Amino acid sequence: MKILENWGLYHINRYLNANNHLFSRLSLQQVTKIAIGISFVVGFLITLMVVIADILFFAELSQVLASARLLLFFVLLNIGLIVIEFWLLFHIGFQIVARYILILEKHYPVDQTLKKSLVRAVLELNEPYIKRFGLNPYRHLNKHSWLKILLYKTKVILSNFIAKLIARKVLSRVGLRAYAPLISTLITGWWDAWIQKAVLTEVRFRLSGRLYAVRLLDAVHSASPRQDWLEVLIRLVAVRIELFGTYNINLDYLITRLDRSLVVSTSELADLFDIERLQALYSRLPRIEQDKLAEIACLLIAFKQSKLSKQESDLLLFFNVDHESFKQTKQQFNQLFYYKIDDVLVEI
Numbered sequence: 001m002k003i004l005e006n007w008g009l010y011h012i013n014r015y016l017n018a019n020n021h022l023f024s025r026l027s028l029q030q031v032t033k034i035a036i037g038i039s040f041v042v043g044f045l046i047t048l049m050v051v052i053a054d055i056l057f058f059a060e061l062s063q064v065l066a067s068a069r070l071l072l073f074f075v076l077l078n079i080g081l082i083v084i085e086f087w088l089l090f091h092i093g094f095q096i097v098a099r100y101i102l103i104l105e106k107h108y109p110v111d112q113t114l115k116k117s118l119v120r121a122v123l124e125l126n127e128p129y130i131k132r133f134g135l136n137p138y139r140h141l142n143k144h145s146w147l148k149i150l151l152y153k154t155k156v157i158l159s160n161f162i163a164k165l166i167a168r169k170v171l172s173r174v175g176l177r178a179y180a181p182l183i184s185t186l187i188t189g190w191w192d193a194w195i196q197k198a199v200l201t202e203v204r205f206r207l208s209g210r211l212y213a214v215r216l217l218d219a220v221h222s223a224s225p226r227q228d229w230l231e232v233l234i235r236l237v238a239v240r241i242e243l244f245g246t247y248n249i250n251l252d253y254l255i256t257r258l259d260r261s262l263v264v265s266t267s268e269l270a271d272l273f274d275i276e277r278l279q280a281l282y283s284r285l286p287r288i289e290q291d292k293l294a295e296i297a298c299l300l301i302a303f304k305q306s307k308l309s310k311q312e313s314d315l316l317l318f319f320n321v322d323h324e325s326f327k328q329t330k331q332q333f334n335q336l337f338y339y340k341i342d343d344v345l346v347e348i
Contacts (some may be wrong), residue, residue: 001008001125001126002287003121004119004123004125005116005120005125008090008094008119008120008122008123009112009116009119011091011094012039012094012097012098012115012118012119013115013162015094015095015098016098016101016102016316017025028099028100029102031096031099031261032096032200035092035093035095035096035196035200035318036196036200037191037193037194038092039089039189039193039195039196039318040190040192040193041189042088042089042092042189042192042249043046043085043086043089043185043188043189043190043191043192043193043270044185044186044189044197045083046084046085046188047184047185047188047189048080048182049080050077051182051184051185053074053077053204056247062255067115081295085192088125088320089192090197091197092196093122093124093196093199093200094119094205096200097118097119097122097203100118100203100204101115101118101207102309104207104210104211104325107211108210108211109209113249114206114207114210114249117206118206118207119251121199121202121203121206122199122203125194127247127248128247129247130252132201132252132255132256133238133255133259133266133267133272134267134272134273135238135241135242135243135255135272135273136242136273137241137244137245137246137247137248138245138246138247139242139273162226171243190257195282198305201305201334202223204281204334204336205248205251205303205304205333205334206242208333208334208336209246209249209250209251209303210249210253211336212299213251213253213254213320215252215294216254217254217257217258219257220233220261221261225264226289228281228284229285229289229293230258230261230262231262231269231281232278232281232282232285232293233258233293234258234266234272235261235269235272235277235278235281235297236282236290236293236297236300237254237255237300238253238255238256238266238272238273239273239274239275239278239315240297240300240301241255241273241339243272243309243311243312244303244304245309246335248303248304250303250345251300251303251330279318293319294319294320294321296314297315297321298319298321298325298326298329299317299318299329301315301316301321301326302329302333303327303333318334335340336347
């Protein structure tokens with residue numbers, strides 16, 4: 001994992017330092033769409049090569065199994081093309097991430113730790129297992145998450161296989177059954193494009209989360225809020241960390257720096273991750289302070305790209321945030337780097 005992180009970090013820094021960046025003259029929305037389109041082409045062409053080889057050399061599976069050389073060539077060809085496919089897709093992602101970072105660095109310096117998190121997003125690696133202040137980000141992780149990962153990793157193989165079966169049934173009626181594998185080119189292309197879109201969305205969520213965290217910290221330092229309000233804010237971040245289901249670099253960044261603003265140490269606060277304690281302290285605050293915390297809660301929960309858990313949805317309900325308002329906030333979070341990076345202002 002460390003080797004992959006360093007490999008990705010090296011290439012992102014290389015693209016950042018390139019004087020003639022490939023996408024420097026295009027808008028972020030344009031480069032994202034281009035990256036998704038190129039990913040489709042990569043998946044389509046790589047799979048087309050495999051299909052052509054299948055049609056020309058491996059039309060009969062029995063022949064492949066009977067010849068050790070043919071079988072070895074078939075396996076090596078598939079492995080080699082898959083490696084090329086992933087290499088190209090990763091480098092497309094690294095280029096776009098470098099473009100995103102260049103935009104954010106106009107407002108806030110991006111450190112190596114955040115860059116590594118973005119590398120992990122591109123490579124679809126898990127975040128590190130880190131605990132601070134007695135908080136466990138994995139406490140509410142779904143017990144069957146490994147099954148979801150397994151299904152996710154095999155989905156493209158299954159979709160190709162099923163599509164081929166359907167295509168053979170249909171094409172066999174018109175005498176073109178041998179060319180049914182061509183359908184997998186479109187499926188793989190679509191799948192690679194979809195994955196690239198999801199990866200870049202996650203990258204934008206992490207960058208947007210860092211930008212919001214920085215602006216929130218600036219607002220806290222400028223306003224010098226009451227310690228009661230600040231404690232509830234820290235407890236809110238702590239609960240958000242616990243409910244996230246995995247380590248989140250921006251929530252960790254936020255609570256670490258908020259800790260410096262509190263008179264007592266965050267680690268000295270009792271029941272830091274207790275939701276009922278958070279709700280009780282929140283209820284004692286004046287209405288105007290509650291409204292501001294509810295707004296912050298909505299944004300902190302929007303840090304997560306994937307579907308919310310029941311506990312996260314219940315927390316939104318407690319802060320009187322309806323589903324439609326949260327959906328709009330999440331969409332704005334995703335679009336932040338396209339339109340509103342200069343308008344991320346936080347007042348408390």
